[in-house]
Amino acid sequence: MVETWVIEDGGGAPVAADTVEDVLRERIAQGRFDALLAGSSGRSLVFVTNGVRAMTVLLGEDGDPGEHAADPGAEGTSGGFVLSNGQHDAYPDEDTVPLDEAFRIIGRILRDGSWPSDAPRVVDR
Incomplete structure (x- = not known):
């Protein structure tokens, strides 16, 4: 079965790889820097960006700590990650990836159902 994905606050229409x-770029242009994508299998993808870097997390089910994209060796911390509830977050750069890399990872998960083999990630389980 092919998994379909929708953005939770995006009207319910499936989003293709x-x-x-x-x-997501349109949402960013509108000042909406986060998105929760829900998969038909019960998985979720969490995306939040500051416009330069993105926190990208794949969750298997409710309560799953999941796995997130990583940039091993990146130094420093970036702020400006604004959630829809108004919360402002900062993350170590090693726990986020450049925005274009986040788009590549999310596209691959939506297309193939799996994390790209060449994309470093941290399993938080």
Whole structure:
């Protein structure tokens, strides 16, 4: 079975791998820097960006700490990650990835159902 994905506050229409980057960029342009994508299998993808870097987390089910994209060796911390509830977060750069890399990872998960083999990640389980 092919997994379908929707953005939780995006009207319920499925989001395809080849359009997810455009959809997320449009949200960013509107000042909406986070998105929760829900998969038909019960998985979730969490995306939050500061416009330069992104925290990208894949969760298996409710309560799963999941796994997140990583940038091993990156130094420093970046702020400006604004959640829809108004919360402002900062993350170590090693726990976020450049925005284009986040789009590549999310597209791959939506297309193939799996994390790209060449994309470092931290398993938080």
